[in-house]
Amino acid sequence: xxxxxxxxxxxxxxxxxxxDCYRTCIAMVLGLNASEVPHFxxxxxxxxxxxRVDSWLEERGLKMFAW
Numbered sequence: 546x547x548x549x550x551x552x553x554x555x556x557x558x559x560x561x562x563x564x565d566c567y568r569t570c571i572a573m574v575l576g577l578n579a580s581e582v583p584h585f586x587x588x589x590x591x592x593x594x595x596x597r598v599d600s601w602l603e604e605r606g607l608k609m610f611a612w
Contacts, residue, residue, distance in 0.1 A: 547573050553580065563589045571598070575607075 550573055556564025563586050569579040585597040602609055 548576070549573070550579055554584065558589065563587050567594070567598075 550569050552564055552566045552569045554562060554565040556562065556566070563584075565579065565584045565586065567586050568582045568584055571585075572579045572582040575582075583597065583601060585601070586594045598609060
């Protein structure tokens with residue numbers, strides 16, 4: 546069963562603060578706490594975020610896929 550969690554950082558680009566809902570979702574699916582997963586989207590760069598996720602998952606023998 547997935548343990549519900551709330552994001553740790555709220556999205557507020559005006560304050561250069563990028564929300565961490567993406568890492569929270571990944572953590573929930575993997576049975577981890579959000580604090581155990583890197584904040585991939587920190588900085589707001591979408592391409593870099595995807596590369597960071599792919600690398601982090603690959604180190605754990607996992608891979609992201611889309612339908």
